[in-house]
Amino acid sequence: MTRMAATRDGYGQALLDLADNPKVVVLEADLGKSTKSLHFRKAHPERTVSCGIGEQNMLLVGAGLASAGYIPFASTFAIFTERAFEQMRNGVARPNLPVHLCGSHGGTHTGTDGSSAQSIEDLAVFRTLPNVVVMHPCDDVSTRALTMQLPALGKPSYMRTARNKTPVLYDGREAEIQIGKGVVLEEGTDVAIIACGVLVSEALKAANRLKQEGVSACVVDMHTLKPLDGALIDRLVEQCGALVTAEDHNIIGGLGGAVAEHLVSNTLAPLERVGVPDRFGESGQADEMLEVMQISAPHIAKAAQRAITRK
Amino acid sequence: MAGDYMSTSIEEIEEIARKCRVEIVKMVYRAQAGHPGGSLSEIDLLAALYATRMRVRPSEPKWNDRDRFILSKGHASPGMYAILAEMGFISHEDLKSYRVLGGVCQGHVDMKWCPGVDFSAGSLGMGLSFGMGCAIAARLDNSDRRAFVMIGDGEMQEGSVWEAAMAAAHHELGNLKVILDRNRIQNDDFCEEQMRMFDIPAKWKAFGWNVKEIDGHNMQDVMDGLDFLEAEENCNGPSILIAHTIKGGGISYMENNPSFHGAAPNEEQYNQAMMELGEVEA
Structure with a gap:
């Protein structure tokens, strides 16, 4: 039985693990219970700063702390990080201050x-x-591992985590x-199939389905969207000759956009992009939403077939 | 910390401010762009702050235990560059690089470009939050360094200022000291026309701050105000000095003139400014 877990739990665990570094501080905007920074708060209240429901302030408090050598981890819902985009x-990216922003949900x-909540x-x-380094890991283990690497990064980052549990792929x-x-x-x-976040496990399901149809599909977890692993994409183009991207994100500008940008400047190959079809969501269960948005495993498999026919 | 400043007299600070005013006008005139009005309104405050309060090392601008100064109204950069040159962080020659490609004196103050600048400004409503982060960092470091933040009055229209005001009081940041350059003019017009702000001292008091009002061009008043910011009894939480100033203060035709928020003088106006500042004889 596959273990199920949410990426936000991996984030919360990583913050606890990072607490040994006295420069690590945690910033919250009244969603610590949800983003899972609450564990750090409980263990290290003196290094946790409540910014109330004020994301703009939170980001710049982080910048001030980073300018003095601290390594701030700020989190809120992904959608509310956008409120503090400027x-x-x-305040963060331009002076290259290592503030690590996590957008959960x-x-x-x-x-x-x-x-309103579905960024x-x-x-x-x-x-x-x-x-800014941009990441969207697919399970709690990889989220924890990526978060643990952030203090050594020396530059700002944005990581999207998810609310709901997905299959754990990286145990051990x-x-x-x-x-x-x-x-x-x-x-x-x-x-x-190049996927990120909650669609990585869907991509694996799609590969299984394709296997039954006699198609050999490679599945890649592209947990880092920026910097993009261009060398790997080049290899995939050479090896497979057709690509699919899969993401729970607008079809515009996310992983599909990043891969397309890479392809047009390097070796071209047919690319099918699976993503939210430039529309807003609605209330529904997680699996229902993947269907509504046409980004679940069957849709990824169909996109793979389309990509192959375009070779 | 009151009294812990260099033995600079009122007259000496006033002379520093006068020299800075000359540099402000020169910078904006050379660049034929920039923000003279807010630089001139803030400069007496900056001169007193840097000459007598800021614990900094111009030869070691990144010294970790330095007091921080955050110019949140970052467009008033000529004022800051002038005082940084006066204090020896940069050279007077550097001032010629204002708004010039590759120059340390970027259009808006930038910590990545200019020694002595602690915050990359240019977007209003951000400096107070950054200063709050600096103040928390000092607390975590068990350091007695302070974070001084200068904000503008028009800037208070940004909602994020009040996020920070609320949070700084909540966290009782006694090492956070704000100076408000209340010059009554913003980009388009007088503040009163753009967005009435009603009782400003009452607003800050209601947010839990220690508040004092001064005449930002009366140097004795300025020094008393800085004493207030540093006073032990006001270190229980954040404090703000509301300095009533004159936009364009010190140059007759710029004073209280919204046109000189962000415009450079022409040659005739430049010559007149130099005369008024005592650089050339009438």
Whole structure:
């Protein structure tokens, strides 16, 4: 039986693990219970700063702390990080201060809270900021591993985590996780499915389905959208000759956009992008939302077939 | 910390401010762009702050235990560059790089470009939050360094200022000291026309701050105000000095003139300014 866990739990655990570093501080905006920074708060209240429901202030308090050598981890819902976008742009990214922003409850997978809470543009907007590393891991183990690597990064980052549980893929495989390096979870030769976040496990399901149809699909967890692992994409183009991206994010500007940008500047290959079709969400269960948005495993498999026919 | 300042006389500070005013006008005139009005309104405050209070090392601008100064109204950069040059963080030659490609004196103060600048400004409503972060860092470091933040009155229209005001009082940041340059003019017009702000001292008091009002161009008043910010009894929480100033203060035709929020003088106006500042004889 596959273990199920939420990426936000991996984040919360990593913060606790990082507490040995006295420079690590945690900033909250009244959602610590949800983003899972609450564990750090309980253990280290003296290094936790409540910013109330004030995300703009939180980002810049983080910048001030970072300017004095601290390593702030600020979290809120993905959607509310966007409210502080310009603070992230002008106050954090521009002076390249290592503030680590985590947006939990990202994507339509968030579910029943409805469209106001379902950020579908966070990865795109933060990807446009110079200096900022953008990540969207797929399970708690990789989230924890990536978060643990952030203090050594020396630059700002944005990480999207998810509210709901997904299959754990990296138990005992933490060592394979490295910021900026995609992970090939399954080798294949006909098509490469490059996924991030909650759609990585859907991509694996799609690969299984494709296998039954006689198609060999490679599956990649592209947990880091920026910097993008271009070398891996080049290899996939050569190896498979057709690509699919899969993300619980607007079809515009996210992982699909990043891969497309890479392809047009390097070796071209057919690319099908699976993502939220440029529309807002609604209330629904996580699995229902993947269907509504046409981003679940069957849709990924169909996209793979389309990509192959375009070779 | 009151009294812990260099033996600089009122007259000496006033002379520093006068020299800074000359540099402000020169910078904006050379660049034919920039923000003279808010630089001139803030400069007496900056001169007193830097000459007598800021614990900094111009030869070691990144010294960790330095007091921080955050110019949140970052467009008033000529004022800051002038005082940084006066204090020896940068050279007077550097002032010629204001708004010039590759220059340390970027259009808005930038910590990545200019020694002595602690915050990359340019977008209003951000400096107070950053200063709050600096103040918390000092507390975590068990350091007695302070974070001084200068904000503008028009800037108070940004909602994020009040997020920070509320949070700083909640966290009882006695090492956070704000100076409000109340010059009554913003980009488009007088503040009163753009957005009435009603009782400003009452607003800050209601947010839990220690508040004092001064005449920001009367140097004795300025010194008393800085004493207030540093006074032990006001270190129980954040404090704000509301300095009533004159936009463009010190240059007759710029004073209280919204046109000189963000415009450079022409040659004739430049010559007149130099005359009024005692640089050339009438």
